[in-house]
Amino acid sequence: MLLNIVQDFIPASNRNRPQYTLVPVYITIHETANTSTGANAAMHARYVKNPTTATSWHFTVDDRDTVYQHLPLTENGWHAGDGGSGTGNRQSIGIEICVNRDGNLDKATQNAITLTKSLMEQFKIPVNNVVPHKRWSGKNCPTNLLSKFDWFKSQLTNKQDKVEVTKPAPTPSKGANMTTGSIVTYLNSIGVDSSYTNRARLAGQHGISNYTGTAAHNTQLLGVLRDQGVKAPATPPKPKPKPVAKGNMTTGSIVTYLNSIGVDSSYGNRERLAKQHGINGYSGTANQNTRLLNILRNGGSTAAPSKKSTKPAVRAGEGIVSYMNRAGMDSSMANRKRLAQQHGISNYRGTAAQNSRLLTLISR
Ligand SMILES: [Zn+2]
Structure with missing residues (x-):
C-alpha cells in the first residue's frame, strides 16, 4: 500500500497552530464525525487552515491514497481535549479519519492503519501508545472504531503489510504560478513549511524586503535558499522572567555597577531609577546610592516603566x-x-x- 502525504500546513499565524515543541510519545486516533457528502481529507485540510478554526491535528485520512498533513511533526496540535498542557495535546500525533457518507470508511480506516504503522516505526512508538481520543478526554471518539479498537491495534502489529509512504508532494496552492510552484516544491522537498506566511518570513530573514510572492521574489528566494540553506523555523518566544544582570562585584559604587551591566549611569538616570524604586528626593548622597545599589542588585528593574502591559493572547484550549x-x-x-x-x-x-x-x- 502506498500513501502520498501532502504537507498543507496551517499558517503559522493561526491561533490553532500553537507551535509548542512536540516529541511524539503517543498517536491519537480520531474520527471527524462529519458525515456530510464531500467532507473528505481535502475539505478538512481547507477547514483546519481557516483562521477561526480552534482545533488542529496532524493528519487527515480518507479513502483515497492522498493523506493531508496539517502540522509539522515537531509541533503540537489542539485535538485531545485534555487542556493546554495535557499529555494528549502536547505529546501525541493526532490522526483524523474521515467518515463522509460518500467515502468508504473501511478503506479510510485501512489508510489510517498504514499511516499509523509508518509513524510508529518513525518515532518508535509502541502499539499500546496508539490510543483513541476517548483516552484523553472521555469524548466518544473515534465513534465507529471505539468498539473495535483492539482489532485496530492488532492490525498495527501485523508485520505482513508492508508500509511505504512517499515523499511529500508539492502543496497545491491557490493561484500558484510556475515560480511559486518551484519554491513550494523545494520547501516541501526539504520538509519546510511552504505556506505564504513562512515564505514571507524566510524572505525577510534572507534580505528580500516586502515579499509579496511575485515571480521575481520567488525566484530570488529560491536562489538564496538553495545557496545558503534554510534557517531554522522561528519558534514562538517562550516568555520567561528576565533576571536583571547583577554584575559580579561585591562592592563598588552605583556608577560602577550600572556601567558593569550596561545601564546609563548618569545622574539623570540614577535620579529616575531612585524615584522608580521609592527613594524620594534623590540628590546622590552616599546613603541614597547604597540603597539604590542594593535594590538594583536584588532584582530591581533598571528598565523605564512601561506604559501599557502587553499580555499574550490566550491560546485555544489553554488552561x-x-x-x-x-x-x-x-x-x-x-x-x-x-x-x-x-x-x-x-x-x-x-x-x-x-x-x-x-x-x-x-x-x-
Ligand atoms: Zn476526536
Whole structure:
C-alpha cells in the first residue's frame, strides 16, 4: 500500500497552530464525525487552515491514497481535549479519519492503519501508545472504531503489510504560478513549511524586503535558499522572567555597577531609577546610592516603566496555569485566589468554571 502525504500546513499565524515543541510519545486516533457528502481529507485540510478554526491535528485520512498533513511533526496540535498542557495535546500525533457518507470508511480506516504503522516505526512508538481520543478526554471518539479498537491495534502489529509512504508532494496552492510552484516544491522537498506566511518570513530573514510572492521574489528566494540553506523555523518566544544582570562585584559604587551591566549611569538616570524604586528626593548622597545599589542588585528593574502591559493572547484550549506561566505571572493557588478576589470571584477554589472566568478577566 502506498500513501502520498501532502504537507498543507496551517499558517503559522493561526491561533490553532500553537507551535509548542512536540516529541511524539503517543498517536491519537480520531474520527471527524462529519458525515456530510464531500467532507473528505481535502475539505478538512481547507477547514483546519481557516483562521477561526480552534482545533488542529496532524493528519487527515480518507479513502483515497492522498493523506493531508496539517502540522509539522515537531509541533503540537489542539485535538485531545485534555487542556493546554495535557499529555494528549502536547505529546501525541493526532490522526483524523474521515467518515463522509460518500467515502468508504473501511478503506479510510485501512489508510489510517498504514499511516499509523509508518509513524510508529518513525518515532518508535509502541502499539499500546496508539490510543483513541476517548483516552484523553472521555469524548466518544473515534465513534465507529471505539468498539473495535483492539482489532485496530492488532492490525498495527501485523508485520505482513508492508508500509511505504512517499515523499511529500508539492502543496497545491491557490493561484500558484510556475515560480511559486518551484519554491513550494523545494520547501516541501526539504520538509519546510511552504505556506505564504513562512515564505514571507524566510524572505525577510534572507534580505528580500516586502515579499509579496511575485515571480521575481520567488525566484530570488529560491536562489538564496538553495545557496545558503534554510534557517531554522522561528519558534514562538517562550516568555520567561528576565533576571536583571547583577554584575559580579561585591562592592563598588552605583556608577560602577550600572556601567558593569550596561545601564546609563548618569545622574539623570540614577535620579529616575531612585524615584522608580521609592527613594524620594534623590540628590546622590552616599546613603541614597547604597540603597539604590542594593535594590538594583536584588532584582530591581533598571528598565523605564512601561506604559501599557502587553499580555499574550490566550491560546485555544489553554488552561489558566499555562497562560499565567507564559505571561510571567505567579500561577500559584494563593495568587490566583488573590486575583480572583480582586476580580470579584468569591470563594475561589480553582474549579474549572472559576478558572475559565478568571482567565478571561486577567487576559484582557
Ligand atoms: Zn476526536
